[in-house]
Amino acid sequence: xxxxxxxxxxxxxxxxxxxxxxxxxxxxxxxxxxxxxxxxxxxxxxxxxxxxxxxxxxxxxxxxxxxxxxxxxxxxxxxxxxxxxxxxxxxxxxxxxxxxxxxxxxxxxxxxxxxxxxxxxxxxxxxxxxxxxxxxxxxxxxxxxxxxxxxxxxxxxxxxxxxxxxxxxxxxxxxxxxxxxxxxxxxxxxxxxxxxxxxxxxxxxxxxxxxxxxxxxxxxxxxxxxxxxxxxxxxxxxxxxxxxxxxxxxxxxxxxxxxxxxxxxxxxxxxxxxxxxxxxxxxxxxxxxxxxxxxxxxxxxxxxxxxxxxxxxxxxxxxxxxxxxxxxxxxxxxxxxxxxxxxxxxxxxxxxxxxxxxxxxxxxxxxxxxxxxxxxxxxxxxxxxxxxxxxxxxxxxxxxxxxxxxxxxxxxxxxxxxxxx
Amino acid sequence: xxxxxxxxxxxxxxxxxxxxxxxxxxxxxxxxxxxxxxxxxxxxxxxxxxxxxxxxxxxxxxxxxxxxxxxxxxxxxxxxxxxxxxxxxxxxxxxxxxxxxxxxxxxxxxxxxxxxxxxxxxxxxxxxxxxxxxxxxxxxxxxxxxxxxxxxxxxxxxxxxxxxxxxxxxxxxxxxxxxxxxxxxxxxxxxxxxxxxxxxxxxxxxxxxxxxxxxxxxxxxxxxxxxxxx
Numbered sequence: 001x002x003x004x005x006x007x008x009x010x011x012x013x014x015x016x017x018x019x020x021x022x023x024x025x026x027x028x029x030x031x032x033x034x035x036x037x038x039x040x041x042x043x044x045x046x047x048x049x050x051x052x053x054x055x056x057x058x059x060x061x062x063x064x065x066x067x068x069x070x071x072x073x074x075x076x077x078x079x080x081x082x083x084x085x086x087x088x089x090x091x092x093x094x095x096x097x098x099x100x101x102x103x104x105x106x107x108x109x110x111x112x113x114x115x116x117x118x119x120x121x122x123x124x125x126x127x128x129x130x131x132x133x134x135x136x137x138x139x140x141x142x143x144x145x146x147x148x149x150x151x152x153x154x155x156x157x158x159x160x161x162x163x164x165x166x167x168x169x170x171x172x173x174x175x176x177x178x179x180x181x182x183x184x185x186x187x188x189x190x191x192x193x194x195x196x197x198x199x200x201x202x203x204x205x206x207x208x209x210x211x212x213x214x215x216x217x218x219x220x221x222x223x224x225x226x227x228x229x230x231x232x233x234x235x236x237x238x239x240x241x242x243x244x245x246x247x248x249x250x251x252x253x254x255x256x257x258x259x260x261x262x263x264x265x266x267x268x269x270x271x272x273x274x275x276x277x278x279x280x281x282x283x284x285x286x287x288x289x290x291x292x293x294x295x296x297x298x299x300x301x302x303x304x305x306x307x308x309x310x311x312x313x314x315x316x317x318x319x320x321x322x323x324x325x326x327x328x329x330x331x332x333x334x335x336x337x338x339x340x341x342x343x344x345x346x347x348x349x350x351x352x353x354x355x356x357x358x359x360x361x362x363x364x365x366x367x368x369x370x371x372x373x374x375x376x377x378x379x380x381x382x383x384x385x386x387x388x389x390x391x392x393x394x395x396x397x398x399x400x401x402x403x404x405x406x407x408x409x410x411x412x413x414x415x416x417x418x419x420x421x
Numbered sequence: 422x423x424x425x426x427x428x429x430x431x432x433x434x435x436x437x438x439x440x441x442x443x444x445x446x447x448x449x450x451x452x453x454x455x456x457x458x459x460x461x462x463x464x465x466x467x468x469x470x471x472x473x474x475x476x477x478x479x480x481x482x483x484x485x486x487x488x489x490x491x492x493x494x495x496x497x498x499x500x501x502x503x504x505x506x507x508x509x510x511x512x513x514x515x516x517x518x519x520x521x522x523x524x525x526x527x528x529x530x531x532x533x534x535x536x537x538x539x540x541x542x543x544x545x546x547x548x549x550x551x552x553x554x555x556x557x558x559x560x561x562x563x564x565x566x567x568x569x570x571x572x573x574x575x576x577x578x579x580x581x582x583x584x585x586x587x588x589x590x591x592x593x594x595x596x597x598x599x600x601x602x603x604x605x606x607x608x609x610x611x612x613x614x615x616x617x618x619x620x621x622x623x624x625x626x627x628x629x630x631x632x633x634x635x636x637x638x639x640x641x642x643x644x645x646x647x648x649x650x651x
Contacts, residue, residue: 008530019518324514327475329503329531329579331496410495415475418514 013342020314024346027310030303031350031394032357038296038390039358039382044365045288047380052281055376062244062275063141066251067233068259069270075262084259084268086231093258094234098250100242103140106231108133108221113232118214121188122175129171129212131189133221141237150183150198157217165189166198166215174212189214190224244275300351300394307346308401311339315405315412322409323417336406343402344395351394355387422583422614423449423472428481430467441467443637445481449583449616454609454647456625457618459634466587468634469618473506473585474498486582503531507576511588513568515560521547521571522556528579546574550604566597573604577613584608584615590624602627602650 017024068084091104111117111130118131139152146152146166157164167175167182176182182196194216202211222228238247252269255261261268315322322335362380369377428445431438441464449455459465470476471483474493483490485505493501507528508514515524525543534542547553550570552563560568569589576584586605590598602624609615609629617628625631626648633641 008536011536012530015519015523320514321516324516325527325531326499327473327502327508327514328528328575329499331499331531333496334499334531413475415470418475418510 009338009341012338013345016314016318016338017342017346023310023314027307028346028350028353030306031300031347032303032354034296034300034303035351035354035390035394036358036361037299038292039355039387040361041292041296042289042382042386043358043362043380045285045292046382047362047365047369047377048288049282049285050378050380051376052278052285054378056274056278056281062238062240062242062278064236064238064244064248064251064274065233065272066236066248066255067270068255069267071261071265072267073262073265075265076260078260084261086234086255086259088229088231090231090234090255090258094236094251094254097254098247100239100247101251102237102239103137105135105137105141105235106218106233107135107138107235108218108225108227108230108232110221110225118189120171120175120214121191122186125175127171127174127212129168129214130210131221131225132213132215133218133225133227134166134215135218138215138235141235145201147199147201149181150196152198152200153215153217158219161219161223162217163192163194163220164197164217165194166200167196168200168202168211168213170202170210170212171214172199189216192224238275244273244279248273248276296390297393300390301397303350304347304394304397304401307343307350307398308404311343311402311405312408315339315409318409319412319417322412323414326412326414327418332410336410339406339409340399340402343405344398347394347398347401348391351391355391358382422451422453422486423447423616424482424484425472426482428468428471428483429479430464430471430476431479441637442471442478445637445639447632447639447642449614451614452609452612453630454606454615454628455617455630455632456628456645457616457632457634458620458622458625460620462636463634464637465618465634469585469587469616472583472616473508474502499531503528503579505582507579507581507584509569509572509576509584509586509589511591513560513565513572513592515568515571515575517560520557520559521552521563521574524560524571525575525578528575532579543574543578546578547571549577550574564597565593566600569593569597569601570604573601573608577608582614584613586615586617588619589617590619590621595623598624599650606647606650 068086071078071080071082071084074080088106091106094104095101109130109132111128117128120127120129134153135158136152136154139146150166152166153164156162165187167187172182175187176185182199185196186193187196188194200215202209202213236251238244248271252271253263255269256263256265259268325335366380369375425445425447428442430442431440445468457465457468467476471478474490477493490501516527519527522540522543525546526539529539529542544553544556547556550573552567552570552574555563555567560571563571589605590601593601605615605617606627617624619625626645627650629645629647631641631643631645632639
C-alpha cells in the first residue's frame with residue numbers, strides 16, 4: 001500500500017508507459033470505448049425513462065378510462081349486441097363497492113367518437129371544437145394546467161348549470177386576438193353565450209383530447225345536448241398505493257352487474273388502464289437501462305481483457321528489462337506490483353476519459369432534444385453511484401487482469417531473462 | 422570476502438543430467454581482482470551466476486563477507502544482490518528508455534533511497550566514470566565504451582561488496598576494452614573486490630589473480646603480476 005502513494009513508483013510506471021506510447025493509447029481505447037458506450041447508453045435510456053415520465057405526467061399514473069359498448073353475450077333474458085349506456089348513478093355504486101377509488105369523473109363529449117362537435121362563434125371568428133361536459137374531479141385526475149388568472153369548472157357551476165367554459169390554448173389563439181385576455185369574455189357555443197373562466201394548457205397524455213378542447217359544466221352539457229343521466233365514459237383515479245389492475249377489474253365487474261351484462265362479456269364494458277400502460281412503458285425503459293448495463297459491462301470487460309493481453313505482450317517484450325531490474329535488486333513483489341499498477345492505472349485513466357467523453361455526448365444529446373417536447377427524451381443523466389460503480393468495477397477488473405501478466409513477469413528467472421537477446 | 426567449499430551444480434537436460442561444476446573450492450580475499458578463465462562449457466559463467474545469486478547451488482557452501490548464502494528465495498536473493506553485489510554484463514544491459522542517470526539510480530531506487538539522494542549519488546558515480554556530461558543521454562546515444570562505463574557506475578552506485586563482471590569487454594574493441602579495464606583496475610585500487618569472467622588472455626593479465634576452469638573443476642589458480650591497462 002505504501003508503494004501506491006510513492007512518487008517513485010509512479011515515476012517508474014510513467015516511464016514504462018511512455019516508452020510504448022502508441023501501444024498504450026491503442027490499448028486504452030478499448031476500455032475507453034467500453035465505458036463511453038456504457039455512459040452514453042445508460043444516460044440515453046435514463047433520458048428515455050425521464051421522457052416517458054414526462055409524457056405521462058399530465059395524467060395521474062394510476063388513472064383508468066372506462067366506457068360502454070355493445071354486449072357480446074346474451075344474459076338475463078337480453079340478447080347479445082345490446083347497446084349499453086353508462087349512467088350518472090353508476091358513480092355512487094362504484095364508490096360504494098370498489099375499494100381504492102380516489103376520484104371518479106364522469107364525462108360526456110361531443111365531437112369525438114363520430115358525434116358532432118360544438119360550433120363556436122366569436123364575432124367574425126368561427127370554429128368547430130370538441131365539447132366536454134366535466135365535473136371538477138377531472139382536473140384532479142388529468143393534471144392539465146389551467147393558466148394563471150383562470151379556473152376550472154367548480155361545484156357551483158354544476159349546481160347552477162352555469163354557462164361557463166374552459167377553452168384550450170389553440171381555441172384561444174383562434175378565437176382571440178394575441179394580446180387579448182380571454183377570461184371573462186363570451187363565446188357562443190351552439191348559439192348560446194358562454195363566459196370563459198379559464199384556459200387549459202394541454203399536455204399529450206394517453207387517450208384522446210387535444211389543445212382545442214372546450215370544457216363546460218356537466219350539468220350544462222346535459223341540458224344543451226339533452227343527454228339526461230347518460231355518461232360517455234368515466235375517468236377514474238385509483239389510490240396511489242393500490243393495484244390499478246385490480247381496481248379496473250372490480251369496476252368492470254360492478255358495472256356489468258348494474259347493467260345486467262354477462263360476467264364473461266369482455267366487450268360490453270371497455271377500459272383503458274393508463275397506470276398499466278405507464279407501468280409497461282416504464283418496464284420497457286427499465287429493460288433498456290438493464291440492456292445498456294449489460295452491453296456496457298461486457299464492452300468494458302472486453303477492453304480490460306485487451307489491456308491484460310497487451311500487458312502480457314509488454315511483459316514478454318520487457319523480459320530483459322525485468323531481468324535487469326531483478327539483478328539490480330527488485331524483489332518479485334516489486335515487479336508484480338509495478339505491472340499490476342500499470343494495468344490499474346491504464347484502466348482507470350481510460351475509464352475517466354471515457355466518462356468525460358460520454359458526458360459530453362449526453363450533453364450534446366440533451367442540447368439537441370431539449371426543445372423537442374413531442375420526443376419522449378428528457379435530461380439524459382447517469383447517476384453518480386453508477387459512474388463510480390463502473391469506475392470501481394474497472395479498477396477491480398484492471399487489478400485482476402493485471403495479475404496474469406504480473407505473475408508471468410515474476411515467473412521469469414533473472415538468469416534466463418538476462419540471457420535473452 | 423568470498424568462501425566457496427565443494428560447490429556442485431548440475432543441470433537437468435531432459436533425462437540426462439549435465440554436471441557443470443564438480444567440486445569447486447575457492448576463496449577470494451578483500452581487494453582482489455580475480456580473472457576467471459575457461460573455454461565455453463568450462464562452467465565459468467555458471468560459477469559467476471551462483472556467486473551472483475542468479476542461480477542456486479546444488480551442494481556445497483557459499484559465504485559472502487561472513488554471511489552464509491543459503492535457503493535463498495527470490496525475495497531474499499533480490500535483497501542480497503541489491504546489498505552485496507554489483508553486476509557488469511557483456512551486453513551492458515542498460516534499460517534503453519532510461520537516461521544514463523536514471524539507469525544508475527535504479528539499484529538505489531530498490532535500496533529505498535530518496536529521489537534527491539539517489540540522483541546525487543548517481544551523478545557522483547557517473548562523474549567517477551567520466552560521464553557526468555552524458556547524464557541525460559539515453560543509452561542509444563552512447564558509444565559501447567560509454568555504455569559499459571554507465572553500467573559500471575550503476576554497479577558501483579549501490580556500494581556493493583563485490584563487483585561481478587561477465588565478459589565486460591566482450592563487446593568492445595581493444596582500445597575501448599583497455600579503457601574499461603583501466604577503470605576496473607582503478608576501482609580495484611580503491612579496495613573493491615572484483616571478479617571478472619573472461620576468455621581473453623590480455624584481459625586476464627590485467628588482473629591480480631587468474632583462476633582457470635576446465636570441465637567444472639579448477640585447473641590452475643595463481644597470483645598474477647597485474648599489468649596496467651593503459
